[in-house]
Amino acid sequence: MQEASxxxxxxILLKIAIFAALIxxxxxxxxxxxxxxxxxxxxxxxxxxxxxxTVYLFFAIVLMPLNWGLELMKWESLMxxxxxxxxxxxxxxxxxxxxxxLFTPNRIGEYGGRVLFVKPEQRLxxxxxxxxxxxxxxxxxxxxxxxxxxxxxxxSDNEKALELSYYLLAFALPIFLLMLVLYFRxxxxxxxxxxxxxxxxxxxxxxxxxxxLITDSILxxxxxxxxxxxxVYTLQYLLILYAFGIENEPFILxxxxxxxxxxxxxxxxxxxxxxxARGSIAVWIFGIFGxxxxxxxxxxxxxxxxxxxxxxLVPALFGSYFIANVVGFRKKAD
Numbered sequence: 001m002q003e004a005s006x007x008x009x010x011x012i013l014l015k016i017a018i019f020a021a022l023i024x025x026x027x028x029x030x031x032x033x034x035x036x037x038x039x040x041x042x043x044x045x046x047x048x049x050x051x052x053x054t055v056y057l058f059f060a061i062v063l064m065p066l067n068w069g070l071e072l073m074k075w076e077s078l079m080x081x082x083x084x085x086x087x088x089x090x091x092x093x094x095x096x097x098x099x100x101x102l103f104t105p106n107r108i109g110e111y112g113g114r115v116l117f118v119k120p121e122q123r124l125x126x127x128x129x130x131x132x133x134x135x136x137x138x139x140x141x142x143x144x145x146x147x148x149x150x151x152x153x154x155x156s157d158n159e160k161a162l163e164l165s166y167y168l169l170a171f172a173l174p175i176f177l178l179m180l181v182l183y184f185r186x187x188x189x190x191x192x193x194x195x196x197x198x199x200x201x202x203x204x205x206x207x208x209x210x211x212x213l214i215t216d217s218i219l220x221x222x223x224x225x226x227x228x229x230x231x232v233y234t235l236q237y238l239l240i241l242y243a244f245g246i247e248n249e250p251f252i253l254x255x256x257x258x259x260x261x262x263x264x265x266x267x268x269x270x271x272x273x274x275x276x277a278r279g280s281i282a283v284w285i286f287g288i289f290g291x292x293x294x295x296x297x298x299x300x301x302x303x304x305x306x307x308x309x310x311x312x313l314v315p316a317l318f319g320s321y322f323i324a325n326v327v328g329f330r331k332k333a334d
Contacts, residue, residue: 049243059239060306060307063232063236067229067232067236067311071225074226078132079125079129090117093113094113095316096113096322096323097110098110099113100319102316113319114130132214132222136183136219137230140223141265142172143227144258145168145172145261148254148257149169149259151251153165158289164259164288165259172262184219234257238257240307241253243303244306248289252289255289256286278308279305286300
């Protein structure tokens with residue numbers, strides 16, 4: 001009885017610790033990012049929200065479950081033949097992955113969060129499929145970025161935007177082609193990794209499974225889910241910008257958003273620590289397309305921060321709860 005009580009207390013303390021870490025993270029981002037702009041004088045808050053702006057913000061929030069629902073569909077399309085995951089458990093695993101990902105570079109922690117909810121014999125497979133899903137999402141971001149680049153090249157007369165687009169094209173196109181080969185033909189790369197003696201056995205097992213389970217049709221389906229998810233969080237960003245009062249044309253905003261996502265993806269920083277840097281990139285990109293005045297900068301920063309809260313912080317709060325529960329359950333089982 002005492003042991004069970006101790007485990008229960010440990011589980012509660014773990015929940016409190018993770019929740020406190022996320023609250024401190026929110027405070028840090030507010031103090032060092034959003035509220036430092038113009039000593040916290042954000043004009044769109046001073047003048048308030050109109051009814052239409054409120055509607056924009058409402059729909060941006062409503063799209064959050066769709067965003068992560070598409071991520072769930074993407075992961076399940078890769079995992080369904082390897083392990084029949086219950087949708088409820090898979091959703092908890094995904095949210096747990098978001099929590100870990102907040103504190104790790106390039107969201108590496110997402111792998112650790114997801115393996116907590118699968119059978120031990122499927123953990124290596126889960127890491128492999130999560131990697132495949134991440135590559136699919138990177139491909140979607142590169143696809144959107146390239147479309148934005150070509151749209152600017154052929155439809156814009158903004159000299160600064162054109163110059164930036166040519167530079168980005170020189171980097172993004174080769175990376176896109178490399179990722180495409182890596183995504184659809186991972187076996188040659190895995191064969192090179194298998195040269196490492198202590199990884200050989202695991203790589204051979206994965207390659208054997210991939211031959212029968214990961215077909216090109218599944219990979220294409222996963223990539224399409226990733227593209228749909230990219231469209232959703234691009235729409236969220238656009239809606240939030242309009243909610244905070246930005247007035248540029250949709251073509252300009254969508255092109256700018258595609259470049260922001262493209263550059264931000266290359267930052268080797270955890271989302272928790274990289275938000276200020278990402279906000280600075282967004283201000284720089286939108287400044288090229290707009291007038292770059294203080295009001296516009298504050299809107300871009302606020303939109304970037306709000307999108308981070310909606311799509312990462314809120315799911316991470318739920319994920320922290322599920323992590324504490326599953327850890328407590330496994331302690332009890334042990």
